[in-house]
Amino acid sequence: MRILFFGRGVISTQYAWAFEKAGHTVEFYVRKGRKETFGSDIELELWDGRKGKQVIKESWNVKLHEELSPNYDLIIVSVNTEQLPEAAQLLSTAAGNTPVLIFNNVWQDLKSSISPLPINNVVFGFPAGGGGIADNKFRGGFLKMVFLEKPRAGTEHINNKIKALFESAHFKISWIKDMQNWLWNHFAMNAAMETEVLKRGSFPALMNHNDSFANVGRNMREIIPVLKARGAKIDMISQLITKIPPALLDTLFNKIILAKGSLPRFFIEYNNSKPGFAIFEVVKEAKKLGIPLPRLTVAYDKTEYHKAIENSTS
Structure with missing residues (x-):
């Protein structure tokens, strides 16, 4: 699967790494000027909780873009909550029909929080991980569990695609009936x-x-x-x-x-x-x-x- 992560933050970095290790192609969209600032590598000290507790230390090469295109199987958005409206606005014009996973904290009504993105092209979820990035070094990690909303009418195919993705990387899904x-x-x-x-x-x-x-x-x-x-x-x-x-x-x-x-x-x-x-x-x-x-x-x-x-x- 070809996956675009919107932003190269804490959550995006670690799950992108896990998906790449599972055989998927992962790339990042970053704001203008960030590609040069971030560079092509990030130092990882990542605690992987999928099988016990393993620490991964490596310099990981990543592919960054400053332009958005619809040439992906899935776009995953995990940004600071205050940045979500801007991200949704940008994706509504640049993502085409690419399905979107909002992997984010949300306080607003879910439909209005991602407007003008069509709600039936979006699935909401939440990670079980955290950490921080400083001086281009990531320190943190994730647990085996991730949280995803149960399919709504019209999102079954997207849910199935996302389910297959996480399971291919050996994550376990906890289905949430009322994600709001x-x-x-x-x-x-x-x-x-x-x-x-x-x-x-x-x-x-x-x-x-x-x-x-x-x-x-x-x-x-x-x-x-x-x-x-x-x-x-x-x-x-x-x-x-x-x-x-x-x-x-x-x-x-x-x-x-x-x-x-x-x-x-x-x-x-x-x-x-x-x-x-x-x-x-x-x-x-x-x-x-x-x-x-x-x-x-x-x-x-x-x-x-x-x-x-x-x-x-x-």
Whole structure:
């Protein structure tokens, strides 16, 4: 299969590597000027969780393009959430009828989030991996599981193509019946975690404070009314985060879910992304709904998105 990844970020890099190793042709679309900046190689320190826990260290040669064409079997989009509308707009004119996998966090209504792309040419999914890229070196990895929405009427052929692709690379698919609801809950969880990251200063610093996840739970409890007001059902993970006593939640995360040496912990420790957009979106929605979010609002005031709004109105 010939696959184009939209952007050469953390998620795109590692799954592209896995697909190439499985015999597929993978290429990347990058913005003007990025081809020269990125170069033709990227240094990998990739933790592969498909069979136990293997670390891959290699210099990987990649093919980058600064122009889009429809000459692919599948386009996979995994970009910063705030970049998704621009990506969808560009693909709507340049991708032709090529099917698209949106492998991304989404807070908006799914159909409007990828407009003007036709919804029946798009499947939504989510990775189980993470990490960061600095100085053209990738550090991170993925687990065996990936999340894909169950076929909608009209997307069965695309789902089957995507299923075959991931299974050819030995990933296991967890089918999500209500992807909209699943992503709403996941996005809210991101906002709860980013609030604590801003307080601590970085994702790695989050792991070095015993009460970090107790506070993530408190942040998530604050967001629950926003989810309910949107019509979301509170899923099992969100309930877990909000129902368990804070002290026990810290123990659960630090000793079990994110235990030292675990892959999920590595993914967070290597994450060097800028937090804030998830907080911005959730606070904006809460303001429209008239729901107070005191903990998130304190964090929101520190984000670059809030500062940009203040500067534009001053």
